[in-house]
Amino acid sequence: MKKILLPGILLFFVYLLWNPVPCKAQADDITSIILKANDFYKEKNYAKAEELYQSALDRGLQNGFLYYNLGNTHIRLGNTGKAILNYLHAKKFLPRDQDLQANLKYSVQHTVDLISWEEKSLLKSLFFWVDNFNLKEHLLILISINICFWISLSVWLYKKNEGINLFRKIVFAVLILSLASTAIKWSSVSDTNFGVILHKTIDVKSGMDKNNTTLFQLHEGAIVSIEKEEAGWFKIKLKDGKSGWAKKDAIGI
Amino acid sequence: MTCLITRVTTGSNWNSMRKVNIFRAISFHGIILATCLIIFTALSAYAEDVSVTASVDKTELTLEDSATLSIIVKGLKDIDPIPLPPIDGFKVHSRGKSSAVQIINGDMYSLTRFTYRLIPTKTGTIEIDSIKVRLDGKNYSTEPITLTVKEAVGSILKSETPAYVQAIVSNEQPYINEEVTFTIRLFQRVNAQILDLEIDLKGFRQEDLGKPKRYKRVINGVEYLVTDISSALFPIKTGTIEIPPAILEVELRYQERGKASNDPFDIFNNGPFSNRRIRTEHKALRTRPIYLKVQPLPEKNKPENFTNLIGQFNLSANLSKTEIDVGDTSTLTIKIFGQGNINDVKFDLPDLSDQFKVYPDKPEFKQWVQNNRISGQKTYSFALVPLKEGIKTIPPFSLNFFDPLKKDYFTQSSKPHQLTVSPSKSGESFKVVESETQMKSPSVKILGEDIFPIHTKLSDFESNDIDNSQLIVYAIILIVPGLMFIGLAYLNRHRDQLRNNSALARSRIALKQANQQLDKLTSSQTDDQKFLASELSRILREYLGNKLNLQGNAFTSDEVETKLKGNVFKEDQVLKTQKLLEKYESMQFSPNANLKQEKLIDESKDILLQLEKQI
Numbered sequence: 040m041k042k043i044l045l046p047g048i049l050l051f052f053v054y055l056l057w058n059p060v061p062c063k064a065q066a067d068d069i070t071s072i073i074l075k076a077n078d079f080y081k082e083k084n085y086a087k088a089e090e091l092y093q094s095a096l097d098r099g100l101q102n103g104f105l106y107y108n109l110g111n112t113h114i115r116l117g118n119t120g121k122a123i124l125n126y127l128h129a130k131k132f133l134p135r136d137q138d139l140q141a142n143l144k145y146s147v148q149h150t151v152d153l154i155s156w157e158e159k160s161l162l163k164s165l166f167f168w169v170d171n172f173n174l175k176e177h178l179l180i181l182i183s184i185n186i187c188f189w190i191s192l193s194v195w196l197y198k199k200n201e202g203i204n205l206f207r208k209i210v211f212a213v214l215i216l217s218l219a220s221t222a223i224k225w226s227s228v229s230d231t232n233f234g235v236i237l238h239k240t241i242d243v244k245s246g247m248d249k250n251n252t253t254l255f256q257l258h259e260g261a262i263v264s265i266e267k268e269e270a271g272w273f274k275i276k277l278k279d280g281k282s283g284w285a286k287k288d289a290i291g292i
Numbered sequence: 293m294t295c296l297i298t299r300v301t302t303g304s305n306w307n308s309m310r311k312v313n314i315f316r317a318i319s320f321h322g323i324i325l326a327t328c329l330i331i332f333t334a335l336s337a338y339a340e341d342v343s344v345t346a347s348v349d350k351t352e353l354t355l356e357d358s359a360t361l362s363i364i365v366k367g368l369k370d371i372d373p374i375p376l377p378p379i380d381g382f383k384v385h386s387r388g389k390s391s392a393v394q395i396i397n398g399d400m401y402s403l404t405r406f407t408y409r410l411i412p413t414k415t416g417t418i419e420i421d422s423i424k425v426r427l428d429g430k431n432y433s434t435e436p437i438t439l440t441v442k443e444a445v446g447s448i449l450k451s452e453t454p455a456y457v458q459a460i461v462s463n464e465q466p467y468i469n470e471e472v473t474f475t476i477r478l479f480q481r482v483n484a485q486i487l488d489l490e491i492d493l494k495g496f497r498q499e500d501l502g503k504p505k506r507y508k509r510v511i512n513g514v515e516y517l518v519t520d521i522s523s524a525l526f527p528i529k530t531g532t533i534e535i536p537p538a539i540l541e542v543e544l545r546y547q548e549r550g551k552a553s554n555d556p557f558d559i560f561n562n563g564p565f566s567n568r569r570i571r572t573e574h575k576a577l578r579t580r581p582i583y584l585k586v587q588p589l590p591e592k593n594k595p596e597n598f599t600n601l602i603g604q605f606n607l608s609a610n611l612s613k614t615e616i617d618v619g620d621t622s623t624l625t626i627k628i629f630g631q632g633n634i635n636d637v638k639f640d641l642p643d644l645s646d647q648f649k650v651y652p653d654k655p656e657f658k659q660w661v662q663n664n665r666i667s668g669q670k671t672y673s674f675a676l677v678p679l680k681e682g683i684k685t686i687p688p689f690s691l692n693f694f695d696p697l698k699k700d701y702f703t704q705s706s707k708p709h710q711l712t713v714s715p716s717k718s719g720e721s722f723k724v725v726e727s728e729t730q731m732k733s734p735s736v737k738i739l740g741e742d743i744f745p746i747h748t749k750l751s752d753f754e755s756n757d758i759d760n761s762q763l764i765v766y767a768i769i770l771i772v773p774g775l776m777f778i779g780l781a782y783l784n785r786h787r788d789q790l791r792n793n794s795a796l797a798r799s800r801i802a803l804k805q806a807n808q809q810l811d812k813l814t815s816s817q818t819d820d821q822k823f824l825a826s827e828l829s830r831i832l833r834e835y836l837g838n839k840l841n842l843q844g845n846a847f848t849s850d851e852v853e854t855k856l857k858g859n860v861f862k863e864d865q866v867l868k869t870q871k872l873l874e875k876y877e878s879m880q881f882s883p884n885a886n887l888k889q890e891k892l893i894d895e896s897k898d899i900l901l902q903l904e905k906q907i
Contacts, residue, residue, distance in 0.1 A: 069753070070750055070753065073750065073753050074750065077746060077748050080746050099755075100753070100755055101755055101756055101757035102752075102753050102754065102755060102756050103756055104747040104749075104752050104753055105753060107746070107747055108746040108747055111743055111744075111745070111746050112746075114743050132756040138744035138745075138747075141743070141744055142743040142744055145741060145742075145743055146743075153654065173756070174758060175756065175758055178758070178766050181770070182766065182769050182770060185770055185773060185774075186769075186773050188773075189773035189774055189776065189777045190773070192777055193776075193777055193780055196777075196780065196781060196784055197784070246488075249492075250490050250491075250492050251490065252489060252490075252491065252498075252523075253493065253498050254500065255499075255500075256497070
């Protein structure tokens with residue numbers, strides 16, 4: 040009995056992990072909302088479709104395809120800024136989706152400022168694969184490699200030979216890389232600090248007052264990095280280093 | 293008697309410009325004095341009268357001056373910032389809070405001062421109403437304060453002022469979208485630090501013209517340090533547009549011999565033993581408004597495809613290769629550069645699809661400041677892939693713009709270029725395949741752009757989010773294999789120990805083996821008391837032999853006493869064991885019918901358990 044208890048508990052957790060138990064009534068409700076929204080979209084009633092997609096999001100469903108569909112709806116409604124914002128949210132969950140990449144590129148190409156969404160940093164260059172997986176995938180990879188590592192270590196305990204020794208060292212190196220990748224992804228997801236300009240044109244000021252000097256202007260769809268928030272203003276920064284203060288309501292996050 | 297105890301300064305705006313005094317504030321003498329007084333404070337009692345007073349450092353000021361409003365709360369500590377209501381006629385900037393403890397005639401008071409800078413926005417007599425404050429559950433109000441604001445002296449006679457400011461534009465009658473250089477020029481005779489510049493520009497697009505420029509200039513025999521803060525303005529509508537007065541906040545610094553201050557808050561600014569001090573004066577210098585008459589562009593000679601470019605521009609076109617094979621690429625580069633609203637340049641390549649497949653690149657834009665004006669360059673690149681062999685002509689490209697200096701429209705054109713396209717030089721068999729592919733690829737003409745459709749597979753709309761319960765599961769799954777390995781390693785080590793330590797192995801199996809043998813004896817149901825006693829004796833001796841790692845089991849009950857006592861066994865246990873063994877020995881020679889088998893076996897099990905507990 041004891042022999043099967045521990046693996047049994049482990050399997051139960053794995054089952055829970057891969058098959059989270061949703062509240063069925065709520066899930067059905069959201070599914071019917073998405074179904075209706077899709078129908079409205081096909082009928083070109085984009086305003087209604089947008090309302091329903093948004094209501095599914097408001098009910099707490101975090102899904103890449105939902106953000107993607109909402110982004111498409113905003114494109115149809117002419118809201119380039121909101122479309123880019125939703126595509127960027129979708130990208131967190133669907134990092135390798137080709138349709139999403141194409142639509143995001145299409146949207147950015149239709150902005151005035153043409154600011155790319157891709158982040159370039161030394162860390163991102165070294166860990167170039169980090170953005171190809173979402174956080175859940177990173178965690179699952181980490182778990183799988185972790186299990187492999189402990190299995191290799193257990194085998195090494197009973198059978199010591201060069202092959203197993205090399206294998207456990209390789210798995211350990213991969214585990215460290217996976218751990219670092221997951222930490223980077225976790226950090227980038229939890230410190231999500233991008234914003235998208237939602238108004239046609241905004242003045243970026245030198246301080247938190249409309250009477251301050253206008254440093255530069257940004258247009259709808261421009262992707263900015265948000266450094267801090269204070270009294271209804273965001274301190275924003277562009278990739279080329281320009282920074283200033285912009286009204287919070289003009290920026291979607 | 294008044295005695296200053298300590299002072300704490302907080303608030304983002306408080307004295308950020310008084311860096312000079314920071315070193316004095318932390319001077320050695322100051323620290324010694326503050327430490328002594330803090331100890332003294334701790335030993336004293338606080339007086340509890342609470343009062344709130346408001347005062348200003350001056351009641352008469354000019355439009356260029358600022359007044360400092362202080363609200364002092366006496367008798368309470370740890371007070372939240374007091375928000376000031378808007379005061380008509382003044383802009384209010386909070387300058388933070390400072391705390392001190394004061395002893396007056398033996399009574400100790402906690403003082404908190406909230407400081408606000410009042411910058412006048414109009415002339416006349418202005419009354420600051422009573423300020424109402426709620427502290428510690430009670431309402432307090434201050435006395436009203438009246439201030440008189442006069443026209444700035446500096447605006448009447450600038451040569452008498454230590455600093456003044458001017459606003460200058462390069463052109464008061466610009467055309468719409470024409471660049472106008474707007475300069476705010478600060479003249480200073482004393483050391484001055486610029487704190488803030490405020491101007492509300494409407495009707496213009498504004499571009500920064502870089503860092504302020506500093507130089508010296510002598511005016512009427514007086515040398516001034518001049519600072520130019522410039523920006524490029526592009527009027528976006530016609531008619532009269534006002535550039536409103538800019539307010540340049542500066543702090544003027546005068547170095548002078550000081551005298552002792554009565555202000556208990558002032559000791560750390562100047563140091564208790566210093567007789568030199570820097571006096572600072574806050575000024576809000578104002579420029580005069582400027583009215584620009586923005587003219588529309590003339591309709592005469594206006595080109596049809598004019599795109600609101602105002603300035604002086606040039607255009608150049610260049611081909612990277614003039615002789616290529618079919619399928620090769622030549623890059624056409626169009627450069628538009630010059631002074632003016634270069635950011636507004638838009639260039640569309642004429643339709644060359646009958647000759648080339650065209651791949652446009654993202655335009656490059658560079659902007660810089662030259663002679664205090666915006667200059668820049670936009671570069672458009674197109675990769676041209678010829679569809680057929682022959683001599684192809686790239687037509688000239690043109691750019692229309694309005695030159696405000698010459699007040700007329702101009703067109704800049706590039707030269708036409710010829711491109712000689714030869715058949716592909718690749719091998720025959722390869723050429724056929726390549727030729728087909730290349731001929732097919734450019735023939736796909738892009739007619740429009742659109743997004744990919746929405747996602748409709750409902751099963752994909754499950755939550756992708758990771759909630760806390762899932763995180764816990766992830767954490768457990770990450771930890772469990774490690775724990776399992778630790779368990780496995782422990783078992784392995786234990787097994788190794790048993791394998792390498794026969795004494796330990798014997799000791800571990802002793803009870804189990806004895807119990808198995810006793811159970812076997814129970815199931816045999818023998819009536820032979822001799823055999824039973826012999827077996828029970830053997831089992832007990834074997835157990836003791838295993839437990840104590842003794843070789844063989846041929847020791848007598850007397851030897852048992854010696855061997856057990858040499859170990860950890862209690863004396864009474866040793867005695868019981870000895871007696872039991874003696875009993876078994878005597879039974880082998882004189883069987884007793886009254887002794888039942890079950891009782892004997894139970895007795896043996898009991899003694900085994902008791903011995904087991906001892907080790």
